Amino acid sequence: MKNKSYYLDLAERWFDALLTEDEERELKAFLAGTDDPDFDEVKAVAGFFATGKAVAAEKASVDAHRPPVSLRFRWVAAVAVAASLALVAAIGLRHRQNDCYILAYGEKSTDSQAALADMTATLAGLFDEGEDVGVELSDLFNPAL
Amino acid sequence: MKRLLLILTALLLSVWTVSAQGRLQVNAVFDGKVVPAKQMKETFIVGSQLQPYNLRQYRSVSLTGDDAVLAEVTRRVLADAETATDQEVHYQGGNLIYAILTFQGDTDDNRYVCYQCATKAGRHSITLVYMTGPATLDDLKKLFKSK
Numbered sequence: 001m002k003n004k005s006y007y008l009d010l011a012e013r014w015f016d017a018l019l020t021e022d023e024e025r026e027l028k029a030f031l032a033g034t035d036d037p038d039f040d041e042v043k044a045v046a047g048f049f050a051t052g053k054a055v056a057a058e059k060a061s062v063d064a065h066r067p068p069v070s071l072r073f074r075w076v077a078a079v080a081v082a083a084s085l086a087l088v089a090a091i092g093l094r095h096r097q098n099d100c101y102i103l104a105y106g107e108k109s110t111d112s113q114a115a116l117a118d119m120t121a122t123l124a125g126l127f128d129e130g131e132d133v134g135v136e137l138s139d140l141f142n143p144a145l
Numbered sequence: 146m147k148r149l150l151l152i153l154t155a156l157l158l159s160v161w162t163v164s165a166q167g168r169l170q171v172n173a174v175f176d177g178k179v180v181p182a183k184q185m186k187e188t189f190i191v192g193s194q195l196q197p198y199n200l201r202q203y204r205s206v207s208l209t210g211d212d213a214v215l216a217e218v219t220r221r222v223l224a225d226a227e228t229a230t231d232q233e234v235h236y237q238g239g240n241l242i243y244a245i246l247t248f249q250g251d252t253d254d255n256r257y258v259c260y261q262c263a264t265k266a267g268r269h270s271i272t273l274v275y276m277t278g279p280a281t282l283d284d285l286k287k288l289f290k291s292k
Contacts, residue, residue: 106183
């Protein structure tokens, strides 16, 4: 039977990372069965490491079992989001494709008849003036006519 | 994320191209960047109501401005005239008083920019029209001339 000072020595060397694997196993086996308060500090540190190891192992296991996010899935997701936004834009554009208004000095009217009447008057004024200007120029350059 | 941005950029560019009255200098006038929108009268029509006229879109603005406004609008109209496929331009006293610019693109639609200016007591009343549609200029003149 190895005495307490032997295990205290093992613990001391364990803290200094000088134990062989067999010695470490021997120390852990001893710690599992002793209630000696002189080993409480060693048991606490050993427990901390054991818990950390277990958590790391569990995380590695979860990561290993998680299905990888494939490149294809990422493309599909990107296209889906982009298509949704394009759909919203298209709906807006469609709405814009049947629109009619007069915005006069900040006042908006959606009276389509008024808008069409305004268009007719504007274009009549425009094309009539074009004709007038043409006649004036023709008179100017052909005074004999 | 980069992929998403790439796709979004491509989609936005295509939407911008489709909705384009784009790339015209006179756009700034329509958008209220030369004279504030609240000081203009804008008429906008798009869709089935224009079918009888063989047009797809009609947009006009009427505004009144001083010499600086006239100069800015004129500059933009003349800049667009340089890229027009056909144009009818008239001057009076050194000022541009009338212009009809035709733009024939790759599609079936023609695009027109029309400009008219009348000056009275140092103030310039300007009308600017943007139209698109399969209608030819002759068709439009026949339809809308009242004389």
